[in-house]
Amino acid sequence: MAELMLPKDLEDRIKEFPEVNWSAVARKAVGEKLEKLAFMKYFASESEMTDEGSIRLGKELNKKLAAWYRGK
Amino acid sequence: MVLALTLVVDSNILFAAMIKGGANAKLLLSDRLSLIAPERLFEEFKKYEEILLKKTHRSKEEFEKFLEILQEKIEVIPKDEFEPWLEEAKEKSPINDFPFTALAKACNCAVWSNDKEVKEFMLRTGFVEVLSTKEVLERLELR
Numbered sequence: 001m002a003e004l005m006l007p008k009d010l011e012d013r014i015k016e017f018p019e020v021n022w023s024a025v026a027r028k029a030v031g032e033k034l035e036k037l038a039f040m041k042y043f044a045s046e047s048e049m050t051d052e053g054s055i056r057l058g059k060e061l062n063k064k065l066a067a068w069y070r071g072k
Numbered sequence: 073m074v075l076a077l078t079l080v081v082d083s084n085i086l087f088a089a090m091i092k093g094g095a096n097a098k099l100l101l102s103d104r105l106s107l108i109a110p111e112r113l114f115e116e117f118k119k120y121e122e123i124l125l126k127k128t129h130r131s132k133e134e135f136e137k138f139l140e141i142l143q144e145k146i147e148v149i150p151k152d153e154f155e156p157w158l159e160e161a162k163e164k165s166p167i168n169d170f171p172f173t174a175l176a177k178a179c180n181c182a183v184w185s186n187d188k189e190v191k192e193f194m195l196r197t198g199f200v201e202v203l204s205t206k207e208v209l210e211r212l213e214l215r
Contacts, residue, residue, distance in 0.1 A: 058084025
């Protein structure tokens, strides 16, 4: 089983609230993070985006963003 | 090795998060990165929804979830907060990249971008540092 490393001040603050199930809080946070990471992997899993495409679209977007900043 | 970094996210990194098997998406969610972006970035990014749906073969709802995850992680900084740096950034950055470099200067951090032209330009002016995904991974000793 994984152990969480916590800074001393956080440990002290946690001890102030023994009524909270901190393991459950940590499990929930870890679960949510894993769910987001899995979703990002899934989202790109059939993608046709390439390094070159990302640069090209980035340049295109930055041109429009810069125009907004110039007040055009 | 650095434990944590604050970086300005260039728009090409948002698009690169959709590269199959790429490192960008995982890195975007890393708790070792504090990520910021100039005002209006997401409004402009949303305009690419149709193109991105076709490229990723995902639904509108899935795209919205993708966007929501990015917006939770990347803090958008209002223009007012880095406005004093905009004029100098215009002089010392590629023509359309000054909002990102001005924000990086104001926050004393680097820009995260995979655009080699931007990297080379900023190396010449020395206005702010530009780090590629590969360099961010190296700084964090993740590869």
